[in-house]
Amino acid sequence: MALRAVVPRADVDVAAALSAVAPICEDVRARGVPALLELTERFDGVRTEDVRVPARALADALEALDPDVRAGLEESIRRARLVAADQLRTTTATQVVPGGRVAQRWVPVGRVGLYVPGGRAVYPSSVVMNVVPAQVAGVGSIAVTTPAQKEFGGSGHPTVLAACALLGVQEVYAVGGAQAIAMFAYGARDAEGTVVVEPVDVVTGPGNIYVASAKRYVQGTVGIDSEAGPTEIAVLADATADPVHVAADLVSQAEHDPMAAAVLVTDSPRLADAVEAVLGERVAATKHAGRIEQALRGRQSAIVLVDDVEAGLAVVDAYGAEHLEVQTADAAAVAARVRTAGAIFVGPHTPVSLGDYCAGSNHVLPTGGTAAHSGGLGVQTFLRGIQVVEYDEHALREVAPHVVALAQAEDLPAHGEAVTARFAAEGSAP
Template sequence: MLNLIDLRGRTPSTSELRRALPRGGMDVASVVPTVTPIIQDVKNGGAAAALDYGEKFDSVRPESVRVPDEVIEQCVEELDADLRSALEEAIARIRAVHADQKPSEHTTELASGARVTEVFLPVERVGLYVPGGKAVYPSSVLMNAIPAQEAGAGALVVCSPPQAEHGGWPHPTILAACAMLGVDEVWAVGGAQAVALMAYGDDSGDAGELLEPVDMVTGPGNVFVAAAKRVVNGIVGIDAEAGPSEIAVLADDSADPTLVAVDLISQAEHDENAASVLITDSPELAEAVDKEIGTRAATTLNADRAATALGGQQSGIVLVDDLEAGIAVADAYAAEHLEIHTRNAADVARRITHAGAIFVGPFSPVPLGDYIAGSNHVLPTSGTARFTPGLSTHTFLRPVNIIEYDENALAEVGPHIITLATDEQLPAHGEAIKARTERADGAAAHEEIGEEN
């Protein structure tokens, strides 16, 4: 069922691997011309324009952009008890991990009277996008809101598409998750128009609401949401342009083919463009996994979606000579999710340098991280894990340096500054230093004369 890429018998370069390995992704650039007019219309027309687009694309127009408090509270009151319990456990674990991620202020003493302090200031107002298309994703509320809260963000706005079957409001489970986290500002807007409204806000009063713009937009979405984030980047900060979900499994002949197969299928059911890749030095395991997938993928609830993803060019089995070659391939692929099913899996995991998140051994599957491991499931896709981290508390913090030198400390390095400024032909920089050091020298000389008299 899966495409086969046989790399045995040779040592491909990184360049060759980038061309040979299966890869999905989204052509965000091709959609930018489509979303740019939408963003411009919302920039000029505010909430009314956003609601117009929602009516056009989602066939529903909510009574207001902001979901009333009583609607949100009703959703949490009516939440299924088992689902509420599961969300509470997930919230506790995610909060514990992300609370520990917050760095501490620290000061570096460079010399007497010369110090630099680094402080971490939170993004003040954060906009979180939560999809509402093929599935309901309360986990996305948790994964985006909790890190922002642990960073100390002053205010959070959640945007999620209106649902005709739910009175024009976002899905009740989304609203319940918001209530459980104390997020009371939820906008019933989806798609590119939601990203635009978060970026520009609306203070015209035309829609009867004051909608303050945010400073940063995070969260997953389809290609139109990703393109909209690209367009508004710079007006607001963004996390990343998340592509379709992807999983790679690095396995040897000790792996259980059933567990590998069900994990590959689990990510394939996300989206027709999702990528599922097995990297192994065992032809026997490859054959067994492919057979299991052929049997199991047909019986899953989202069988058609999974079959399309598993049979696409973005998915496949990569055969390598040995574990060393497998590690090299895994690093070149830089998967969003990488599972390690090998002997000494923990040691192998420590040798991986490129992955969004690494799942060690047979009892740490990707769905654990999707919901309740405590780690974040908003991760870099399409190979960007080589240079981009996943969402975390750090995402919502801005390191700021506080520089404090006294007179003597500045005088000590002043000549070096003047030398560097002269070399760069920026004499005014040097003059700014001389104005201080010469004044200090003059004051010192005057003090010496006074003492002599």
């Protein structure tokens, strides 16, 4: 689509970062824990003796957790479990013909590695978003990793550790960045050759551009949820939208990272001007004004004027935002027509920040336009569909001529013979 070439995007993309993450991933694959410790010292500025967070540190973090934060996490968990429970899939069985049946079973993956970012902010909410759907899916082995924090002696941030403890996750590592993704994909041994980290089947979780790139690098060795890089918000709004609401929501996502994207798509020049004016006031008054201003001034952020809401829909579909707010007249009807987004937030009282914490939805979502082919994290991320096929003799005999004809058309005669061999003892073809 031509629009995809002109919508705002960041200068650095996932593919461009591959050359930086490839040697990191290969180093971890080759040397294991010694490489992880060296990379942690290089990138996080702290030298640790072990990559795993002790169980006592998890318990202490939960005990010291602020009661209000704990209450917020517990409510977030409760709502996330409600939504996740309705995402569970059940076995289906289709009677194709008498005696011929195909069933679809849904089986959880055996082991998952969940990435919780750190750095400029603290993300206990990402613990919830990763862990809850994995638990609801029935995953038997769950490991979490989060960047080592110099301030806390090389351990993870206490609030993140507390969230892990609250959810009953005991396998937690203080490793961040591309090296953490490689650790989960390949596993890691210590200098004596003892396995310290078992490899996983699926890696999930948001992160910076290097984390997203590492996920692309290891995909195939393990499954991934999506390439969830720097956050994005797009707001599709018309003249009915409140400029204060729109500006506040753009600022809220720009707060994450200087590379965060904030895009307003509107058919109202008056709204565009009003939002710009409010942004000037709000950015100056916020705690992280410098990073927000950098994000809003970057080429990944823009105000896009369109002729009408119909044209706006075309733009947001081409953009494929991680988070898309629809603040228009008849917002629900407009939102129903959106084809490409990680999550859609409908109407004036559904800000993205609600979804970040307590809507019940998941905030681990595809970025960088990958919503065109990938969805957000959910129970389905941790389930595998297995087809179970069962035909009796009569049903196989009935379809055998079709199998033989198709096998011959593809010049694969042994395929057909694998069917007819079952009737050869009778002295006649089916």
